[in-house]
Amino acid sequence: MAEEAILAYLEKEEEISNSENFAQQFGFSHEEILNVIRRLHGFKFVEAKDIRRERWVLTEEGETYAAVGSPEFQLFSAVPPEGIIALEELQKKLDPAVYKIGWQQALKNKWVQMKTDVPMKDVSRKVQPADDKVKDLLLRIQNNEVYCFEDIDALKRRKLIIQQVWKGNSVRKGPKYAPIRKRAATNLTRENLQRGDWKELEFKEYNFSAKGQPFEGGHLHPLLKVRRQVQTIFLNMGFEEMPTNNYVESSFWNFDALFQPQQHPARDSHDTFFLKVPSTTKMLPEDYVERVKEIHESGGYQSRGYGYDWKREEANKNLLRTHTTAVSSRMLFALAQKPFAPKKYYSIDRVFRNEAVDRTHLAEFHQIEGLICDRGLTLGDLIGVLHDFFSRLGMSKLRFKPAYNPYTEPSMEIFSYHEGFKKWVEVGNSGMFRPEMLLPMGLPEDVRVIAWGLSLERPTMILYGIDNIRDLFGSKVDLSLIKRNPICRLGL
Ligand code: FB9
Numbered sequence: 288m289a290e291e292a293i294l295a296y297l298e299k300e301e302e303i304s305n306s307e308n309f310a311q312q313f314g315f316s317h318e319e320i321l322n323v324i325r326r327l328h329g330f331k332f333v334e335a336k337d338i339r340r341e342r343w344v345l346t347e348e349g350e351t352y353a354a355v356g357s358p359e360f361q362l363f364s365a366v367p368p369e370g371i372i373a374l375e376e377l378q379k380k381l382d383p384a385v386y387k388i389g390w391q392q393a394l395k396n397k398w399v400q401m402k403t404d405v406p407m408k409d410v411s412r413k414v415q416p417a418d419d420k421v422k423d424l425l426l427r428i429q430n431n432e433v434y435c436f437e438d439i440d441a442l443k444r445r446k447l448i449i450q451q452v453w454k455g456n457s458v459r460k461g462p463k464y465a466p467i468r469k470r471a472a473t474n475l476t477r478e479n480l481q482r483g484d485w486k487e488l489e490f491k492e493y494n495f496s497a498k499g500q501p502f503e504g505g506h507l508h509p510l511l512k513v514r515r516q517v518q519t520i521f522l523n524m525g526f527e528e529m530p531t532n533n534y535v536e537s538s539f540w541n542f543d544a545l546f547q548p549q550q551h552p553a554r555d556s557h558d559t560f561f562l563k564v565p566s567t568t569k570m571l572p573e574d575y576v577e578r579v580k581e582i583h584e585s586g587g588y589q590s591r592g593y594g595y596d597w598k599r600e601e602a603n604k605n606l607l608r609t610h611t612t613a614v615s616s617r618m619l620f621a622l623a624q625k626p627f628a629p630k631k632y633y634s635i636d637r638v639f640r641n642e643a644v645d646r647t648h649l650a651e652f653h654q655i656e657g658l659i660c661d662r663g664l665t666l667g668d669l670i671g672v673l674h675d676f677f678s679r680l681g682m683s684k685l686r687f688k689p690a691y692n693p694y695t696e697p698s699m700e701i702f703s704y705h706e707g708f709k710k711w712v713e714v715g716n717s718g719m720f721r722p723e724m725l726l727p728m729g730l731p732e733d734v735r736v737i738a739w740g741l742s743l744e745r746p747t748m749i750l751y752g753i754d755n756i757r758d759l760f761g762s763k764v765d766l767s768l769i770k771r772n773p774i775c776r777l778g779l
Contacts, residue, residue: 289315289323290468293458297333298466303458305338317455324456331463340453343428343439349447353429357421362389363398363412371409374401393417421447506770509759510653513747514635517655520679521633524672526657529614531636537568539602541613543579544620545694546723548593549601553609553693560607560641560650567603575620576602578727588726607639610740611656612694616724619736622660623729629661635743646755653743658720664735666697669717673701673739680746682714695738696721705749715741 292313296303303309310320327333345353355361365380366372378386393399398417402409421442427434428448442448471491472479479485507515518528542554552558576599578587586592608614611634618632638654659672670687677685682703690698695718702711717739725736748759757763 289313289319290327293320293323293327294332294464294466294468297458297460297464301459303456306456306458307453321456324458327468328461330468331461332468333458333461333464335456335458338453338455338457340455342431342451342453343442343448344451345425345429345448346446349425349442350429352422352447353425356419357392358385358389359392359396359398360389360417360419360422361385362393363417366399366410366412368412368415371402371411374408374410377410508769509747509751509753510743513750514653514743517635517680517743518633520676521657523679524631524675526631526633529611529618529632529634531611531614531634533614534607534637534639535562535605536608536613537571537602538604538606539568539571539576539579540616541606541608541610543583543597543602544575544616544724544728545612546582546721547693548583548595549598550595551693554601556641558641559609560639562605562607565605567600568605571602572620575727575729582723582727586723588722590721590723592723609640610638611636611654612738612740615656615658615738616728619658619660619720619725619730620728623725627662627731627734629659631657631659633657647745647748649756649760654740655743656738656740658736658738660730660734660736662731662733662735664719664737666719666737669699669719669737669739672737673715673717676739677701677703677714685714686711687717690716690718692716692718694721694724695719701739701741714745715739 292315293303293309296309296313306320306324307317310317324333324335328335352358356364362377362381362385365377381389396417398412398414399410400413402411420438424434424438424442425447426432428442439448469489472488473491475485475488475490479488521528538554542551543549547554579602580597580599581587581592582590583593583597584595586594614634614636615632618630622628622630633656635653635655637651639651641650642648644650657672657676659668673687674683674685677683684704686702686704687699688702690700692698698716698718700713701715701717703714704710705712717737720736720738725734726732744756744759748754748756751759753759753768758765758768
């Protein structure tokens with residue numbers, strides 16, 4: 288082992304003067320020897336000193352010229368000692384690169400001359416012979432012989448040599464040197480006690496500042512943390528959760544039951560995901576369907592209706608629900624099938640819209656919806672419950688703006704003043720379900736339903752400072768974000 292070789296060597300010798308020579312002598316890599324020296328230095332078994340040596344080594348081009356002579360000398364040798372040679376002839380005798388470099392250097396050295404006043408541009412030698420100092424110097428460097436430093440610059444400039452930095456250690460015994468290093472024991476084991484060798488053991492000092500192993504526990508997704516908090520708010524307000532475990536819905540419950548006309552743009556496949564299989568629903572309450580058809584076509588209950596031919600096949604189309612209000616309509620219909628009792632319902636679940644996706648919108652999101660069904664409810668009750676609900680989310684300053692929904696009248700957009708952004712932020716939508724929706728279900732005439740909705744993603748992104756919804760939801764989520772985000776408290 289490298290450690291034993293170093294300690295044993297130092298038992299007999301004063302010093303390891305060069306770690307690389309030592310590595311070669313004992314058959315280790317220099318890197319391994321340096322690592323062991325660093326470790327032994329840390330335990331004070333040795334004292335290591337860094338050695339840094341800079342030396343010149345030949346580049347590939349330099350190696351070539353050291354072997355066959357510099358380009359200028361090769362060109363000089365190609366010119367006949369007596370007489371002349373046409374420049375074109377000379378060029379043919381040499382490698383183009385050798386000719387190009389050699390010609391410039393040979394002229395610079397005044398080794399050759401050319402007759403420019405004759406068409407053949409005759410070249411002849413100016414000296415006899417030439418001394419190839421470049422090759423000589425390259426050979427001296429290659430053989431680690433002494434050379435004159437002034438001559439180095441020319442070779443550096445021509446990139447025939449590069450500087451190589453060598454790093455190594457010299458090593459001597461340290462204050463805690465021993466020919467063998469006993470590995471400090473980290474644990475007292477059953478075997479130590481049985482063998483009795485615990486008596487000779489040296490224990491590693493306990494490191495009280497060592498950090499514990501990072502705990503890789505589970506992590507809740509921010510959406511689920513905010514969903515849990517919104518659930519708690521609704522439950523504290525006495526609301527019951529609606530069963531939303533059906534992403535697939537019929538157009539009937541998603542649109543027609545809500546008095547949303549069949550020509551409404553939201554019902555177009557550009558906005559809604561319709562299913563191919565199963566493309567239609569088989570289960571609708573026929574009596575109720577008839578009343579819905581009636582209210583769409585010719586109205587009723589003092590409503591004029593829409594006056595169009597309502598089509599059953601349109602209502603039968605299956606889709607991915609575009610809002611959880613589809614579930615609300617199912618729940619209200621169920622409520623109307625028994626003696627009336629007031630109810631407070633909520634839902635938080637995924638809804639799907641065939642819309643262009645961007646930084647803050649995907650083709651699906653989680654809708655939060657609350658509704659209260661009771662006799663004689665007014666818009667004031669809606670405004671009051673919205674203040675109560677949103678104040679529990681930490682939003683106490685609300686403003687309401689008249690809006691339009693096909694299934695609520697009146698409707699209001701909800702705005703909250705965001706202290707951080709210093710501006711009013713749209714935080715949801717709300718309204719009172721229309722009589723054309725409630726009365727065909729069979730609910731008593733004085734029953735009113737106030738309802739509101741918002742998304743789960745928007746508050747989560749704001750609370751967790753996430754500006755791209757793909758960092759929150761979908762296959763590109765950055766799991767480290769899920770792990771590192773702190774618990775974020777809403778409101779109270
Ligand atoms: O969530 C929304 N905004 C929001 C909510 C909370 C929030 O908290 C921050 C900590 C401070 C911040 C922002 N919005 C509704 C408003 C806008 O973001 C809007 O651009 C996007 N809306 C979605 C619909 O987009 C296609 C959010 C989603 C939405 C809109 C309306 C409803 C539900 C979700 C509804 C409804 C409704 C109406 C009447 C009766 C029953 C349901």
